[in-house]
Amino acid sequence: MLKIAVLGSSGSIGRQTLAVADKHKKIEIVALAVNRNIQLLERQVRQLRPAYAVVYDHGAAVEFKKRVSDLKTNVLEGMNGLEEVASLPEVDVVVTAVSGAIGLKPTVAAIKMGKTIALANKETLVTAGSIVMNLAQDYQAKIIPVDSEHSAIFQCLQGEKQALDKIILTASGGPFRGWTKERLKGVSPTQALKHPNWNMGRKISIDSATLMNKGLEVIEAHWLFNVSYDSIQVVVHPQSIIHSAVSFVDGSILAHMGVTDMRIPIQYALSYPHRWVGLLKPLDLAEVGELTFEKPDLEGFPTLKLAFTAGRIGGTMPAVLNAANEVAVEAFLKNEIGFLDIAAVVERAMEKHQVNNNPNLDDIFQVDADTRESVSHMIEAKGR
Numbered sequence: 001m002l003k004i005a006v007l008g009s010s011g012s013i014g015r016q017t018l019a020v021a022d023k024h025k026k027i028e029i030v031a032l033a034v035n036r037n038i039q040l041l042e043r044q045v046r047q048l049r050p051a052y053a054v055v056y057d058h059g060a061a062v063e064f065k066k067r068v069s070d071l072k073t074n075v076l077e078g079m080n081g082l083e084e085v086a087s088l089p090e091v092d093v094v095v096t097a098v099s100g101a102i103g104l105k106p107t108v109a110a111i112k113m114g115k116t117i118a119l120a121n122k123e124t125l126v127t128a129g130s131i132v133m134n135l136a137q138d139y140q141a142k143i144i145p146v147d148s149e150h151s152a153i154f155q156c157l158q159g160e161k162q163a164l165d166k167i168i169l170t171a172s173g174g175p176f177r178g179w180t181k182e183r184l185k186g187v188s189p190t191q192a193l194k195h196p197n198w199n200m201g202r203k204i205s206i207d208s209a210t211l212m213n214k215g216l217e218v219i220e221a222h223w224l225f226n227v228s229y230d231s232i233q234v235v236v237h238p239q240s241i242i243h244s245a246v247s248f249v250d251g252s253i254l255a256h257m258g259v260t261d262m263r264i265p266i267q268y269a270l271s272y273p274h275r276w277v278g279l280l281k282p283l284d285l286a287e288v289g290e291l292t293f294e295k296p297d298l299e300g301f302p303t304l305k306l307a308f309t310a311g312r313i314g315g316t317m318p319a320v321l322n323a324a325n326e327v328a329v330e331a332f333l334k335n336e337i338g339f340l341d342i343a344a345v346v347e348r349a350m351e352k353h354q355v356n357n358n359p360n361l362d363d364i365f366q367v368d369a370d371t372r373e374s375v376s377h378m379i380e381a382k383g384r
Contacts, residue, residue, distance in 0.1 A: 005085045005091045008099065009044055017266050030050055031051065034056070035057055042064065056081070100123055103121030111143075128319070129219065130223070148262060149217055157225065167232045171235070177236065187209075193209075203326070212303035241283065259280055306343065329342060
């Protein structure tokens with residue numbers, strides 16, 4: 001049995017991980033963790049009977065303990081709870097599917113126990129890529145990417161990393177591909193949440209609409225595959241059939257293709273280095289018909305350019321990019337700022353930041369907290 005802990009079991013990736021586990025009876029769920037969605041967690045716990053459940057929010061944790069007092073599941077809470085289940089000796093794979101910088105500490109805890117991490121939390125590598133990858137090497141922990149793009153690259157590079165020339169990250173272009181900057185001024189949260197190809201959570205859907213999601217993936221790819229930013233190219237591919245590709249020194253390109261369903265990369269992260277029978281009908285190329293590609297619009301969608309800049313600067317700058325974006329996206333979803341203001345807020349936060357070129361984890365957490373506070377004040381001032 002493959003024993004796993006799913007951090008973020010109430011989110012899109014977490015729920016699809018449980019769907020994969022349900023299909024493959026060789027997987028045992030040892031621990032589940034959520035922020036505060038205790039209604040869904042209770043249903044999951046009663047069905048799967050994991051040994052542990054974690055609720056990050058204190059008030060929700062108190063309520064949840066009452067709800068499941070008839071069960072043997074050990075209920076933990078907060079960051080300590082996340083770190084504890086990520087470190088359990090009996091857990092083979094930790095699926096890090098929580099949203100935001102909250103995923104960093106439990107991922108580090110899992111790494112220090114030599115676990116395999118199925119990583120679906122962008123912020124872990126965006127904010128602390130150097131620290132995390134060095135720790136993974138020191139503790140011989142495996143990091144298997146769950147993002148469809150990074151999973152695609154990971155699969156294309158099996159046995160051929162030494163001949164890599166360039167990574168080609170594909171982007172759908174989001175719901176506003178081809179829109180002018182003038183037209184983008186009036187975009188509403190409802191419009192931005194309607195992704196043309198993927199069914200995702202609210203935050204990642206907005207990031208996809210601004211292209212920040214692709215920018216964060218660029219920084220992740222830099223750390224995951226140890227390549228320079230000059231060796232990473234972003235190409236808009238509206239059909240989302242090619243999930244990413246790699247170019248080799250001889251001019252060959254290997255591309256990973258598949259239907260737009262996250263259960264495929266999730267399953268591969270759990271089955272690696274093997275392949276299990278899939279849950280879905282295979283891709284029919286004749287049905288797809290055509291595949292098209294274009295360059296990203298960096299004028300209308302400047303967040304991608306900001307991410308490349310933050311990555312190249314390095315140090316604490318990517319943490320600023322990430323924290324400022326999270327606060328700005330939340331403000332946009334609350335109609336406190338406009339769609340184009342997201343990039344403007346992130347750029348302003350980066351301009352104000354004094355970079356620490358060699359941060360430790362405490363420095364990263366401090367920069368994250370300071371940036372969130374500063375950007376929140378910035379947005380409040382703008383609304384007055």
